[in-house]
Amino acid sequence: MDTENGIDDNVNDLADTLAGRHFVGTELTMNHTVHRSGDADGASGLAPITTMLSSRLTVLANLLKRGAVLRYKRLAGLSAVEFGLVASLGRRPPMSVARLAEAVGQDKGQISRALAGLVERKLVSRVVNSRDNREVLVSLTRSGLMAHDAIVAGASERNRHLLDGIGAEEAAALLAQVERLTERAEEMLAAERDLT
Secondary structure (H helix, E strand, O other): OOOOHHHHHHHHHHHHHHHHOOOOOOOOOOOOOOOOOHHHHHHOOOOOOOHHHHHHHHHHHHHHHHHHHHHHHHHHHHHHHHHHHHHHHOOOEEEEEHHHHHOOOOOOHHHHHHHHHHHOOOOOOEEEEOEEEEEEEEEOHHHHHHHHHHHHHHHHHHHHHOOOOOOOOHHHHHHHHHHHHHOOOOOOHHHHHHHO
């Protein structure tokens, strides 16, 4: 099976599954068969785990992230890590590198190189915290704010395009379900951490 078409089929199947259905309390198990258009007998040929909701949402999230990375590279010349940092800094007051690392879900070491590149390109400024000279605060420069605004505009356009054809009520219901699933996923993560 062609990988790219397989991914497209997964996303199309997810869209079909999401349309008009509520997921909380609904089980999508390994026995769930995904029916793709063009499969007369309904056999999908997909590995069983790929039919689970969590896998389908991962595929969707990865596709959206890949598209976002390409867009923000084109619009603002930012890598995936850089656009995450610029988006997180936003129009907020200066924040510590530790707080920024927490906001983007990476450790300080992972973001330090990206921050150095953003400082060099004059998109981010660094200053020593006047209240604690051991701490460095970072914020967007005027050019960084322009890049941020391009990211926000691009994200809004992508969001509109993604939800095109889905009514406001359906979109609100879908978002509510995603929020509930996110809360459940956070609980599951915490439980896994407790076991390690």
